[in-house]
Amino acid sequence: MSETRVRPLRADAQRNREQLLAAAVRAFASDEGDVTLDAIARTAGVGIGTLYRHFPTREALAEAAYRQELARLCDAVPELLASLPPDEAMRAWLDRFIDYLATKRHMAAALRAVIASGGNPFAESRDRLIGAITALLDAGAAAGSLRADVEPNDVLAALSGVSLAAGDQAQRDQAGRLLDLLVDGLRYRAPAG
Amino acid sequence: MSETRVRPLRADAQRNREQLLAAAVRAFASDEGDVTLDAIARTAGVGIGTLYRHFPTREALAEAAYRQELARLCDAVPELLASLPPDEAMRAWLDRFIDYLATKRHMAAALRAVIASGGNPFAESRDRLIGAITALLDAGAAAGSLRADVEPNDVLAALSGVSLAAGDQAQRDQAGRLLDLLVDGLRYRAPAG
DNA sequence: CTCTGAATCGGAGGGTCCTCCGGTAGAGTG
DNA sequence: CACTCTACCGGAGGACCCTCCGATTCAGAG
Numbered sequence: 259m260s261e262t263r264v265r266p267l268r269a270d271a272q273r274n275r276e277q278l279l280a281a282a283v284r285a286f287a288s289d290e291g292d293v294t295l296d297a298i299a300r301t302a303g304v305g306i307g308t309l310y311r312h313f314p315t316r317e318a319l320a321e322a323a324y325r326q327e328l329a330r331l332c333d334a335v336p337e338l339l340a341s342l343p344p345d346e347a348m349r350a351w352l353d354r355f356i357d358y359l360a361t362k363r364h365m366a367a368a369l370r371a372v373i374a375s376g377g378n379p380f381a382e383s384r385d386r387l388i389g390a391i392t393a394l395l396d397a398g399a400a401a402g403s404l405r406a407d408v409e410p411n412d413v414l415a416a417l418s419g420v421s422l423a424a425g426d427q428a429q430r431d432q433a434g435r436l437l438d439l440l441v442d443g444l445r446y447r448a449p450a451g
Numbered sequence: 452m453s454e455t456r457v458r459p460l461r462a463d464a465q466r467n468r469e470q471l472l473a474a475a476v477r478a479f480a481s482d483e484g485d486v487t488l489d490a491i492a493r494t495a496g497v498g499i500g501t502l503y504r505h506f507p508t509r510e511a512l513a514e515a516a517y518r519q520e521l522a523r524l525c526d527a528v529p530e531l532l533a534s535l536p537p538d539e540a541m542r543a544w545l546d547r548f549i550d551y552l553a554t555k556r557h558m559a560a561a562l563r564a565v566i567a568s569g570g571n572p573f574a575e576s577r578d579r580l581i582g583a584i585t586a587l588l589d590a591g592a593a594a595g596s597l598r599a600d601v602e603p604n605d606v607l608a609a610l611s612g613v614s615l616a617a618g619d620q621a622q623r624d625q626a627g628r629l630l631d632l633l634v635d636g637l638r639y640r641a642p643a644g
Numbered sequence: 645c646t647c648t649g650a651a652t653c654g655g656a657g658g659g660t661c662c663t664c665c666g667g668t669a670g671a672g673t674g
Numbered sequence: 675c676a677c678t679c680t681a682c683c684g685g686a687g688g689a690c691c692c693t694c695c696g697a698t699t700c701a702g703a704g
Contacts, residue, residue, distance in 0.1 A: 270670070271682060296659095296661085304683075306684070308682080419629065422612055423611045429608075435602070435605045439601070439605065440632065440636060443633060444632070462701090464700095487691090500693085503691095507692095
């Protein structure tokens with residue numbers, strides 16, 4: 259990661275930040291119902307004010323908590339492209355994404371934050387996602403199975419929409435159908451379609 | 452599940468309900484920032500408890516407030532189908548929908564409520580929307596310009612996703628591109644595609 | 645008109661979110 | 675080691691959401 263923080267965090271601030279992240283990951287993972295930020299701060303042994311200074315919004319906290327796992331999903335792209343035709347790789351990757359969201363319910367918040375952050379340099383996860391989608395689209399364009407005139411940006415937004423509209427486990431099959439529609443849209447008028 | 456509201460509302464209850472709806476429509480329409488339910492109740496001259504009895508959630512209130520306008524959008528379908536080929540009519544209708552959402556920001560909440568209400572018989576707007584989409588899909592299938600194997604349900608969910616993912620005025624152009632993708636997905640492998 | 649049961653009213657209250665700012669503790673300097 | 679200045683800590687507080695239940699009002703029967 260490029261150093262956006264000129265000044266290194268003070269020792270106690272660094273410690274608190276790590277405590278908060280650990281508490282957030284645990285809370286998001288193990289939880290059934292609601293996760294209150296107060297509870298996370300208490301678990302981390304810091305005040306609520308400290309939590310908000312490090313993570314100004316609930317989404318920022320969620321994004322930070324899930325950054326690693328998002329990165330893992332993005333890193334799976336080359337492997338998918340090696341074993342499947344590009345359009346099917348795209349479909350499989352989107353599917354995996356939604357699957358992941360369905361199990362980690364709270365990550366939907368993280369995704370929304372990433373999407374909504376437009377050009378915000380603060381969201382580094384966004385760059386990774388765009389990179390993954392770009393790789394898939396480029397491979398599809400090269401093979402002629404996906405159209406070449408689509409922005410990675412828009413695919414990401416569409417993915418966000420699918421997860422928001424049908425992100426629950428209960429609607430997992432609907433999410434699948436929406437992804438089918440999306441990928442068919444990506445195939446439309448592709449040279450080798 | 453088939454419990455019907457046979458009993459007419461008591462006179463005061465009916466009066467209060469109307470006051471609440473009027474206040475909500477005004478608040479949602481004229482507002483710039485946040486709309487607090489407390490304020491709506493106060494404007495309507497009733498207590499907050501009464502508001503929640505009539506409209507159990509914020510979304511229910513929004514849905515009721517916008518029901519008429521949603522209905523107007525749905526009623527525009529025959530006219531569109533009369534003047535455009537079905538696939539273009541579909542595209543135009545979706546566009547009009549997003550346009551409307553972009554101007555009346557709070558209606559996004561209503562739409563989400565309608566979508567999320569799954570099989571809830573309480574949401575009568577949902578039936579209208581499904582009807583409108585069904586008409587468009589059927590016309591497209593008959594003309595051969597839209598595939599015949601898509602559920603109106605899924606199109607509604609996709610529309611919801613687009614509006615949630617790119618519902619702001621700022622992202623109006625992105626919403627348009629997402630709708631293009633969606634409609635192309637609907638065209639994919641259509642007989643006359 | 646009076647009575648009575650049932651439905652409605654309405655606000656107090658518990659919980660969460662997020663902000664603000666006085667107090668405090670870290671880190672560099674002599 | 676002492677000192678200072680800066681950045682950080684943390685909880686009180688205001689706003690909002692939604693629930694719960696005693697008080698109140700309606701409407702039909704006698």
